[in-house]
Amino acid sequence: DVKVTQSSRYLVKRTGEKVFLECVQDMDHENMFWYRQDPGLGLRLIYFSYDVKMKEKGDIPEGYSVSREKKERFSLILESASTNQTSMYLCASSPQLAKNIQYFGAGTRLSVL
Amino acid sequence: AQSVTQPDIHITVSEGASLELRCNYSYGATPYLFWYVQSPGQGLQLLLKYFSGDTLVQGIKGFEAEFKRSQSSFNLRKPSVHWSDAAEYFCAVGGKTSYDKVIFGPGTSLSVIP
Numbered sequence: 001d002v003k004v005t006q007s008s009r010y011l012v013k014r015t016g017e018k019v020f021l022e023c024v025q026d027m028d029h030e031n032m033f034w035y036r037q038d039p040g041l042g043l044r045l046i047y048f049s050y051d052v053k054m055k056e057k058g059d060i061p062e063g064y065s066v067s068r069e070k071k072e073r074f075s076l077i078l079e080s081a082s083t084n085q086t087s088m089y090l091c092a093s094s095p096q097l098a099k100n101i102q103y104f105g106a107g108t109r110l111s112v113l
Numbered sequence: 114a115q116s117v118t119q120p121d122i123h124i125t126v127s128e129g130a131s132l133e134l135r136c137n138y139s140y141g142a143t144p145y146l147f148w149y150v151q152s153p154g155q156g157l158q159l160l161l162k163y164f165s166g167d168t169l170v171q172g173i174k175g176f177e178a179e180f181k182r183s184q185s186s187f188n189l190r191k192p193s194v195h196w197s198d199a200a201e202y203f204c205a206v207g208g209k210t211s212y213d214k215v216i217f218g219p220g221t222s223l224s225v226i227p
Contacts, residue, residue, distance in 0.1 A: 004156070035217075040122070042203060043157075043217040058214070090156055100145050100207035100215055104156035 003027070004105035006091050011110045019078040021108050023091030029103075030096040032074035034058075034066060037088040037107070046089075049074055050096075081112045115140050117204055117218035125224040126194050134189040134221050136204030144206040146187040147215070148178055151201040160202075163187065174198070199225045 007022035025032065031050055035043040035058075045058030047066040055066050063085060067075045074093075078085055088109050092102040116139045126132055138144065145164050149157040161172025168180040178189045187204060201222050207215040 009154075040219050042117075042219040045214055048214075092157075100147070100213075101159060101162065102157075102215060104149075104158070106154070106156045 004091055004093055004103050006089075006105040006108050008108050009106065011108060013078075013081050013110065013112050015082060015112060017078075017081050017112075019081045019110065019112075021076040021078075021089055021091075021110070023074045023076070023093075023105055024072050025074075025091075025093040025103070026072065027093065027095070027103070028071065029093035030071070031094040031099055031102075032068065033092040033094075033102065034064075034074065034076045035090045035092065036060070037090055043090065046076065081110075083112050086110060086112045115206070115216050117206055117216050119202075119204055119218040119221045121221045122219070123222045123224070125226060127226045128196050129193050132189075132191045132194045132198070132223070134202050134204075134223070136187045136189065136218060138185055138187065138204070138206045140185075140206055140208075142208075143182065144208060146178075146180060147205040147207065148172065148176070148187075148189045149203045149205060149217075150174075151203065151220075153200070157203060160189070194223075194225055196225045196227060199223055 004025045033048040034046040049068045065077045090107045091105040094102045118137045147162045148160040151157045163170050163180045201220045203220050204218040
């Protein structure tokens with residue numbers, strides 16, 4: 001089975017802190033994604049990556065950055081956390097030949113106080 | 114514009130009753146279509162997908178969905194709901210090229226009454 005692991009299930013941070021959310025997949029997938037999930041809004045794409053050191057902006061990249069130094073790891077960075085970034089963050093991966101079939105991690109619920 | 118709508122924010126059904134969750138999409142061409150389920154505190158799990166061919170697709174956990182091109186719909190059905198089906202359900206559409214993103218609907222929350 002594909003496994004996508006997010007390092008933290010719950011995080012509480014203070015406004016202005018730098019926050020790192022880590023995601024690791026074990027299936028050698030080329031594609032990795034970061035979404036945020038808010039009630040009534042579904043999932044919104046923040047950033048995605050098709051290869052190591054490659055990144056593309058999604059629909060809501062403002063206030064976020066990403067890093068992909070190794071194929072299996074995709075990190076989401078909040079340079080200066082704000083209260084409106086309180087949300088559930090979901091990481092996903094997919095193989096190159098089936099890009100649309102995404103496998104999700106359990107999510108990180110981030111609270112920014 | 115590409116979009117996915119799920120008209121029902123919340124649905125409550127009795128255990129053993131049938132279920133239909135609605136999904137409508139707006140897309141320039143025939144998209145790939147998906148249903149995902151999210152159990153409380155978990156990530157999303159793929160229930161089923163439609164790429165082409167037979168418009169009635171079978172998925173895991175006894176779910177099925179029917180693609181109706183004329184109605185731009187991809188409704189999810191189950192003939193008999195179990196208490197463990199209580200979860201959030203997301204419909205999604207994706208394109209056929211490497212540059213197309215997957216677009217998720219807002220979700221429908223399902224409650225099951227014993």
